[in-house]
Amino acid sequence: xxxxxxxLVLVLFTVLSNAADKPNVLFIAIxxxxxxxxxxxSHPMVQTPNIDRLADRGTVMTNAHCQAPLCxxxxxxxxxxxxxxxxxxxxLAPWFRDVPQWADLVSxxxxxxxxxxxxxxxxxxxxxxxxQPANEPNPEFQHWxxxxxxxxxxxxxxxxxxxxxxxxLMDWGVWPDNNDDSTKxxxxxxxxxxxxxxEMPDGKPFFLAAGFFLPHVPCYAxxxxxxxxxxxxxxxxxxxxxxxxxxxxxSWWIHWSLPEPRKKWIDDNDQQINLVRSYxxxxxxxxxxxxxxxxxxEESGHADDTIVVLWSDxxxxxxxxxxxxxxxxxxxxxRVPIIFAGPGVTAGQKSSKPAxxxxxxxxxxxxxxxxxxxxxxxxxxxxxxxxxxxxRWRPAITSHNQGNxxxxxxxxxxxxxxxxxxxxxxxxSDPHEWDNIASNFPEVVSDLRKWLPEKNVGPVAGSxxxxxxxxxxxxxxxxxxxxxxxxxxxxxxxxxxxxxQ
Numbered sequence: 001x002x003x004x005x006x007x008l009v010l011v012l013f014t015v016l017s018n019a020a021d022k023p024n025v026l027f028i029a030i031x032x033x034x035x036x037x038x039x040x041x042s043h044p045m046v047q048t049p050n051i052d053r054l055a056d057r058g059t060v061m062t063n064a065h066c067q068a069p070l071c072x073x074x075x076x077x078x079x080x081x082x083x084x085x086x087x088x089x090x091x092l093a094p095w096f097r098d099v100p101q102w103a104d105l106v107s108x109x110x111x112x113x114x115x116x117x118x119x120x121x122x123x124x125x126x127x128x129x130x131x132q133p134a135n136e137p138n139p140e141f142q143h144w145x146x147x148x149x150x151x152x153x154x155x156x157x158x159x160x161x162x163x164x165x166x167x168x169l170m171d172w173g174v175w176p177d178n179n180d181d182s183t184k185x186x187x188x189x190x191x192x193x194x195x196x197x198x199e200m201p202d203g204k205p206f207f208l209a210a211g212f213f214l215p216h217v218p219c220y221a222x223x224x225x226x227x228x229x230x231x232x233x234x235x236x237x238x239x240x241x242x243x244x245x246x247x248x249x250x251s252w253w254i255h256w257s258l259p260e261p262r263k264k265w266i267d268d269n270d271q272q273i274n275l276v277r278s279y280x281x282x283x284x285x286x287x288x289x290x291x292x293x294x295x296x297x298e299e300s301g302h303a304d305d306t307i308v309v310l311w312s313d314x315x316x317x318x319x320x321x322x323x324x325x326x327x328x329x330x331x332x333x334x335r336v337p338i339i340f341a342g343p344g345v346t347a348g349q350k351s352s353k354p355a356x357x358x359x360x361x362x363x364x365x366x367x368x369x370x371x372x373x374x375x376x377x378x379x380x381x382x383x384x385x386x387x388x389x390x391x392r393w394r395p396a397i398t399s400h401n402q403g404n405x406x407x408x409x410x411x412x413x414x415x416x417x418x419x420x421x422x423x424x425x426x427x428x429s430d431p432h433e434w435d436n437i438a439s440n441f442p443e444v445v446s447d448l449r450k451w452l453p454e455k456n457v458g459p460v461a462g463s464x465x466x467x468x469x470x471x472x473x474x475x476x477x478x479x480x481x482x483x484x485x486x487x488x489x490x491x492x493x494x495x496x497x498x499x500x501q
Contacts, residue, residue, distance in 0.1 A: 019116025034315035050291030058341025123148030123211035145192035151185035167259035172278035260325030
């Protein structure tokens with residue numbers, strides 16, 4: 001053993017010496033944040049000055065999309081570098097480490113740790129883990145801070161009883177009512193991240209993650225954030241009647257019955273303006289917490305040697321397509337902010353090239369000059385971070401359960417459902433994706449269909465919650481078969497009919 005000791009010491013010394021010259025990484029995640037960000041030019045009223053100033057320092061991928069419109073598969077995909085259609089992680093469970101074939105997969109922070117970085121975590125980064133036991137043999141991060149989450153909650157829900165079980169998370173409105181943000185989980189996440197930056201030891205680069213909960217439901221915000229937005233219909237996104245008339249029935253299968261209220265309930269209970277204002281107010285509050293962390297980075301003297309990447313796990317509908325929530329393959333669910341800034345990134349750019357959350361892992365490897373990993377399925381965005389117009393050879397691909405995919409290029413969104421039904425949108429002329437023109441462009445559909453992933457793995461053992469399967473031409477939602485004559489659930493009565501109650 002002694003004869004190997006000098007070699008091990010040399011290897012360790014080399015890793016530490018090389019690491020000392022690496023840039024730091026600030027890794028900021030936002031939960032359920034759609035493209036209502038100022039620099040993404042989507043909602044005309046949204047106020048996100050801090051994220052926008054980060055964008056001014058770097059490059060915004062304006063045509064970026066998630067791998068799945070659901071927390072667990074999306075975050076798992078980003079953190080391990082594999083598609084949900086490869087891993088079989090499609091639902092809110094299982095935690096990928098509980099799946100034998102993925103138990104030892106090298107995650108993004110683990111790869112940075114292996115290359116001399118100190119890794120820190122705050123808030124929601126993975127879906128299934130907020131902290132880790134001290135004796136964990138294969139930790140995701142070395143240092144753990146705030147658990148984050150909702151924070152202070154009102155004594156009872158602020159909105160009327162919602163369908164599909166009156167889920168405790170289905171709530172929104174002004175809270176706390178004293179304009180004090182300090183009791184919110186996201187404030188605590190920013191507090192811990194700021195403190196970590198201020199107390200960061202010298203000698204090793206850091207990888208610091210901060211994961212914000214809002215604007216995930218329950219989206220509570222204090223009055224000062226609501227005051228940024230008028231309490232009238234001018235805040236609402238466009239939602240034409242009959243928008244889903246040209247979409248197949250299978251477009252409903254992938255969100256057949258969920259706690260998130262449908263637009264019918266929103267309208268019946270006069271909640272549309274309240275919901276949208278709550279979402280916008282929560283977005284602006286989170287932006288203020290992002291600003292606190294960016295300010296701390298500036299004051300620490302690390303702004304020039306730190307790569308900042310900001311992302312969201314998926315988007316969110318606020319009445320568009322007759323629903324609220326995620327779990328679709330349209331723009332409202334899949335389009336997300338991806339912003340890079342710092343060393344090696346051109347400032348003030350916007351790139352319309354397709355991008356995926358899956359690309360963040362290999363991009364950070366390139367920006368930090370780390371050894372590549374063979375298993376990664378994403379593409380590095382390094383070329384576009386140098387030149388926004390640099391070519392990209394493949395589209396962005398999103399899946400939601402086995403066999404359901406969207407393919408996005410600079411011009412088109414193609415959607416393929418598990419039963420073979422298809423949609424096509426010209427996102428240049430129809431950015432809201434109101435007109436399904438698949439029957440008008442069969443050659444385009446045929447060409448985009450070639451991008452459907454060859455690996456199309458079904459749900460792994462232990463999968464549950466929001467899982468759709470398809471057996472013998474019968475869709476099965478969360479273990480219950482959907483009959484061809486079942487009405488599409490829009491309220492409690494429809495759900496009870498579906499369950500045979």
